[in-house]
Amino acid sequence: MQGKDGAGAVSDGSADTARAAGPRRADARRNQETLLDAAAAVFVKAGVDAPVRDIAARAGVGTGTIYRHFPTRADLIIAVYRHQIEALAEAEPSLLASSPTPYAALARWINQFVDFLVTKHGLAAALRSDEAGFEALHAHFLDRLLPVCTRLIGEAAAGEIRPDLEAYELMRGVGNLCIGAESDPRYDARRLVDFLVAGLRRPS
Amino acid sequence: MQGKDGAGAVSDGSADTARAAGPRRADARRNQETLLDAAAAVFVKAGVDAPVRDIAARAGVGTGTIYRHFPTRADLIIAVYRHQIEALAEAEPSLLASSPTPYAALARWINQFVDFLVTKHGLAAALRSDEAGFEALHAHFLDRLLPVCTRLIGEAAAGEIRPDLEAYELMRGVGNLCIGAESDPRYDARRLVDFLVAGLRRPS
Amino acid sequence: MQGKDGAGAVSDGSADTARAAGPRRADARRNQETLLDAAAAVFVKAGVDAPVRDIAARAGVGTGTIYRHFPTRADLIIAVYRHQIEALAEAEPSLLASSPTPYAALARWINQFVDFLVTKHGLAAALRSDEAGFEALHAHFLDRLLPVCTRLIGEAAAGEIRPDLEAYELMRGVGNLCIGAESDPRYDARRLVDFLVAGLRRPS
Amino acid sequence: MQGKDGAGAVSDGSADTARAAGPRRADARRNQETLLDAAAAVFVKAGVDAPVRDIAARAGVGTGTIYRHFPTRADLIIAVYRHQIEALAEAEPSLLASSPTPYAALARWINQFVDFLVTKHGLAAALRSDEAGFEALHAHFLDRLLPVCTRLIGEAAAGEIRPDLEAYELMRGVGNLCIGAESDPRYDARRLVDFLVAGLRRPS
DNA sequence: AATGAATGAGCTTTCATTCAT
DNA sequence: CATGAATGAAAGCTCATTCAT
Numbered sequence: 002m003q004g005k006d007g008a009g010a011v012s013d014g015s016a017d018t019a020r021a022a023g024p025r026r027a028d029a030r031r032n033q034e035t036l037l038d039a040a041a042a043v044f045v046k047a048g049v050d051a052p053v054r055d056i057a058a059r060a061g062v063g064t065g066t067i068y069r070h071f072p073t074r075a076d077l078i079i080a081v082y083r084h085q086i087e088a089l090a091e092a093e094p095s096l097l098a099s100s101p102t103p104y105a106a107l108a109r110w111i112n113q114f115v116d117f118l119v120t121k122h123g124l125a126a127a128l129r130s131d132e133a134g135f136e137a138l139h140a141h142f143l144d145r146l147l148p149v150c151t152r153l154i155g156e157a158a159a160g161e162i163r164p165d166l167e168a169y170e171l172m173r174g175v176g177n178l179c180i181g182a183e184s185d186p187r188y189d190a191r192r193l194v195d196f197l198v199a200g201l202r203r204p205s
Numbered sequence: 206m207q208g209k210d211g212a213g214a215v216s217d218g219s220a221d222t223a224r225a226a227g228p229r230r231a232d233a234r235r236n237q238e239t240l241l242d243a244a245a246a247v248f249v250k251a252g253v254d255a256p257v258r259d260i261a262a263r264a265g266v267g268t269g270t271i272y273r274h275f276p277t278r279a280d281l282i283i284a285v286y287r288h289q290i291e292a293l294a295e296a297e298p299s300l301l302a303s304s305p306t307p308y309a310a311l312a313r314w315i316n317q318f319v320d321f322l323v324t325k326h327g328l329a330a331a332l333r334s335d336e337a338g339f340e341a342l343h344a345h346f347l348d349r350l351l352p353v354c355t356r357l358i359g360e361a362a363a364g365e366i367r368p369d370l371e372a373y374e375l376m377r378g379v380g381n382l383c384i385g386a387e388s389d390p391r392y393d394a395r396r397l398v399d400f401l402v403a404g405l406r407r408p409s
Numbered sequence: 410m411q412g413k414d415g416a417g418a419v420s421d422g423s424a425d426t427a428r429a430a431g432p433r434r435a436d437a438r439r440n441q442e443t444l445l446d447a448a449a450a451v452f453v454k455a456g457v458d459a460p461v462r463d464i465a466a467r468a469g470v471g472t473g474t475i476y477r478h479f480p481t482r483a484d485l486i487i488a489v490y491r492h493q494i495e496a497l498a499e500a501e502p503s504l505l506a507s508s509p510t511p512y513a514a515l516a517r518w519i520n521q522f523v524d525f526l527v528t529k530h531g532l533a534a535a536l537r538s539d540e541a542g543f544e545a546l547h548a549h550f551l552d553r554l555l556p557v558c559t560r561l562i563g564e565a566a567a568g569e570i571r572p573d574l575e576a577y578e579l580m581r582g583v584g585n586l587c588i589g590a591e592s593d594p595r596y597d598a599r600r601l602v603d604f605l606v607a608g609l610r611r612p613s
Numbered sequence: 614m615q616g617k618d619g620a621g622a623v624s625d626g627s628a629d630t631a632r633a634a635g636p637r638r639a640d641a642r643r644n645q646e647t648l649l650d651a652a653a654a655v656f657v658k659a660g661v662d663a664p665v666r667d668i669a670a671r672a673g674v675g676t677g678t679i680y681r682h683f684p685t686r687a688d689l690i691i692a693v694y695r696h697q698i699e700a701l702a703e704a705e706p707s708l709l710a711s712s713p714t715p716y717a718a719l720a721r722w723i724n725q726f727v728d729f730l731v732t733k734h735g736l737a738a739a740l741r742s743d744e745a746g747f748e749a750l751h752a753h754f755l756d757r758l759l760p761v762c763t764r765l766i767g768e769a770a771a772g773e774i775r776p777d778l779e780a781y782e783l784m785r786g787v788g789n790l791c792i793g794a795e796s797d798p799r800y801d802a803r804r805l806v807d808f809l810v811a812g813l814r815r816p817s
Numbered sequence: 818a819a820t821g822a823a824t825g826a827g828c829t830t831t832c833a834t835t836c837a838t
Numbered sequence: 839c840a841t842g843a844a845t846g847a848a849a850g851c852t853c854a855t856t857c858a859t
Contacts, residue, residue: 174394187373585790587789603812608813
C-alpha cells in the first residue's frame with residue numbers, strides 16, 4: 002500500500018511526513034496543524050488556487066514557511082485533504098455530544114463536509130496527470146469517512162430520517178451538488194445541500 | 206412497420222398543428238416523433254450509448270431508418286435533446302392542471318427533467334469536440350426551460366415551498382445530482398433528487 | 410438465336426427490349442441511355458457491385474427506376490455490357506479521325522476497352538450459374554469487337570507496331586491484365602496495360 | 614499448428630523434407646533434384662497434369678520412384694513449386710553476371726518466371742480444397758521472390774526502364790497474362806509477356 | 818411511371834472472456 | 839501466475855429491395 006498511496010508524482014519530504022502524524026516534536030506538529038487549518042479555511046473561502054500569501058497570513062507565518070513544508074501546491078492540497086479528512090473523522094463524537102438530536106449532528110457534519118469538498122474537487126484538478134494518485138487518495142477518503150457517515154446516519158435513522166439512507170449515496174450526492182459551485186455566482190451549493198438534508202427528514 | 210397501428214391510414218388531425226421543425230409530410234413527422242420518443246425512453250433506461258437496435262425495436266422501425274434520419278449518434282442525441290426540451294416546455298399546463306397542488310406539479314416536472322438529464326449529460330460527451338455547438342444547445346436549454354421552471358416555482362411559492370428559490374439553482378442542483386449516475390450502481394440519483402425536492406417544502 | 414441469347418437465367422422483359430434498340434419512345438430511350446452511361450461510369454469507378462443508390466444518384470433518378478428497368482443486377486450488368494460494347498464498336502471512326510496516328514487511336518481504344526473490362530469481368534461473376542448465357546454474351550463481344558480491333562491494328566500495322574499482332578491475343582492479354590485488379594490496391598492494371606501497349610511499338 | 618507450412622492437407626514425408634534441404638544422403642538429394650528438374654520441364658511443356666510416365670522418362674527413373682517420393686500429384690506439384698522458386702531466387706547473380714545489361718537480366722528472369730507460372734497456376738487447381746495451404750505457399754512465393762525481382766528492377770532502373778516500377782505489380786501482371794494460356798491455342802502468353810517487358814523500357 | 822423512405826438481413830468490427838502456454 | 843491468442847457474442851453500419859405516395 003506504501004508505493005501506491007497516490008503521492009507518487011508529488012515531491013516527497015514534508016508531504017510524506019505529514020501523511021503519518023506530522024513532525025515529531027510537539028511544537029512542530031502544532032505549527033503544521035495551524036498551517037493546515039489556515040490553508041483549509043482559505044481553501045473553503047477562496048478555492049484551492051488561493052494565493053500562498055493569504056494562507057501564510059492567516060496562519061501567521063511567512064510564505065517561505067509554507068514552501069518549506071509543502072514544496073508544491075499539490076503537496077499542500079494533499080496535506081489539507083488528509084487533514085480535513087482527519088478532522089471530519091474525529092468530529093463525530095463531539096458533534097453527537099453537542100447537538101440536540103442525532104439528525105442535527107448529521108446536518109452539522111455534512112456542513113463541515115461541504116467545506117472539505119472544495120479541497121477534494123481542487124485535488125482532482127491538481128492531480129490531473131496522476132490518475133493513480135488521485136484514486137488512492139479517493140480510496141483513503143472513502144475508507145476513513147464512509148464508516149463515520151454511516152454511524153451518524155445510523156444514529157439518526159432511529160426516528161428522524163427516512164430509512165435506508167446510504168452514507169455513500171448521501172456523500173456522493175452532496176459532493177455532486179458542490180461541483181462547479183465556485184465559479185458560478187448564481188449557484189449556491191450550500192443552500193441546495195441544506196435542502197437535500199432537509200429532505201432527509203421523515204415527513205411529520 | 207406495416208401494421209404497427211391499425212388506423213395508420215387515417216391522418217391524425219391534431220398532428221397537423223403547424224410547427225417550425227420536422228419533415229414536411231405529416232406521416233413522416235409522426236414517424237420522427239415516434240422515433241424520438243422511443244430514443245428518449247431508451248436513453249433514460251440505458252444511457253445515450255444504448256444500441257441502435259434497441260431504439261429501433263422500441264420505435265417499431267428498422268435500424269436503417271434511424272441512420273437515415275440521424276446519420277451519427279450525435280445527431281440523434283441532439284434531436285432527442287431538443288425533443289425532450291420541447292416536451293418539458295409543453296408539459297407545464299397539463300401538469301398544473303392534473304396535479305393536486307402546484308408543488309406536486311413541480312415535483313412531477315422535476316422527475317421528467319431527470320429523465321432528460323441523461324440525454325443532456327450524454328450530449329456533452331457526444332459533442333466533446335464541438336464546444337461551440339454544445340454551448341449553443343445549452344443556451345437553448347436555458348432559454349426554453351428556465352421560464353417554465355420559474356413559473357412552476359412561482360405557482361408553488363405561494364405557500365408550499367420555501368421562498369426565494371431560483372429556477373436556475375434548482376435545475377443546476379438537480380443536474381449536478383445526476384452527474385455520473387449511470388455508471389455507479391451504488392448511487393441512485395433519482396432518490397436524492399426526491400430528497401432535494403422534499404427539502405424544498407416549507408417546514409410545517 | 411433469340412431464346413438462347415444468354416439472358417436465360419435472368420428476368421426477361423425490358424432487359425430483352427433494351428438489348429435490341431431500347432424502348433420505343435425517344436425520350437424513354439434517352440432515359441435508358443442516361444442510365445446505362447451512369448451505370449457504366451460507376452462500374453468503372455467502383456466495380457459492378459456498386460450500390461444501386463450511387464448509380465441512381467449519378468443518373469439523376471430514383472432507385473426504383475433502376476429496378477423497373479433492370480429487375481436484377483445481372484440484367485443491369487448485361488445491359489451495360491451491351492451498351493459499352495456498342496460504344497466501343499462505334500468509337501472506331503471518331504478515334505481514327507481525332508488521333509494523330511493510328512497507333513494513338515489504338516491506344517485510346519484499348520484504354521476505353523479497359524473501362525469495359527470491369528463490366529466484363531463482373532459479368533462472369535453475375536452469371537456464374539448461367540454458363541450458356543455467359544458464353545453467348547462472350548461470343549457477342551468477340552463478334553462485335555474483334556473486327557474493330559483488327560481494323561485498328563491493321564491501320565497501325567503499316568509502320569508503327571510490330572507485325573503479326575492478332576486482335577484476339579491483344580484483347581485477351583489486356584483482359585487478363587485486368588483480372589482481380591479491383592480488389593488489390595498494390596496492383597494498377599491500367600499501368601501495366603500502358604506498358605503492354607507501349608511494348609507493341611516497333612523498336613525505333 | 615501443423616499446417617502452417619501450407620502442406621497441411623497433403624501427405625508429408627519427402628515433400629516436407631524437400632522443403633528444408635532434401636534427403637540426407639548426397640546422392641539421394643541429387644536424384645531428387647534431377648527429378649524435380651525433370652518434372653518442372655515437363656510441367657512447362659505439358660502442364661501440371663502431364664503423365665507421370667513422361668516425367669519419369671525425362672528424369673531417367675521408373676514411375677515407382679516418382680510415387681515413392683511424391684505419393685500424390687499435389688505433393689509433386691508443391692515440391693516442383695518450391696524447387697522452381699528456389700531456382701528463381703538463386704538465378705539472380707548468374708543472370709546479372711552473364712547478361713549484357715541489367716534489363717536483359719530482368720527480361721531473362723521474367724522468362725524463367727513464366728515457366729514457373731505453369732506450376733503456380735496448376736497448384737491452385739491441385740489445392741482447390743486447401744485454401745489455407747495455398748495461401749501459405751503463395752506467401753512463401755512472395756517472401757522469396759519479391760526481394761529478388763525488386764533487386765533486378767533496381768539494377769535496371771538506373772537508366773534502362775521506366776522509374777517507379779514495382780516488383781509486385783510486374784510479377785502480378787506477368788502472372789495474369791499467363792492465366793488460361795495452356796488451353797487456348799490462339800493465345801500465346803509468352804509473346805504478350807515479351808511485349809509487356811518491351812514496354813518497360815524507357816522511350817529512347 | 819417515378820420516387821425515395823423504410824426495412825432488416827448480413828457484413829464488419831469490437832471487445833470481453835476464456836483457455837492454453 | 840502472467841500473457842496473449844482464440845473465440846464468439848454483440849453492436850455498428852450498409853445497402854438490396856419493396857412499396858406507399
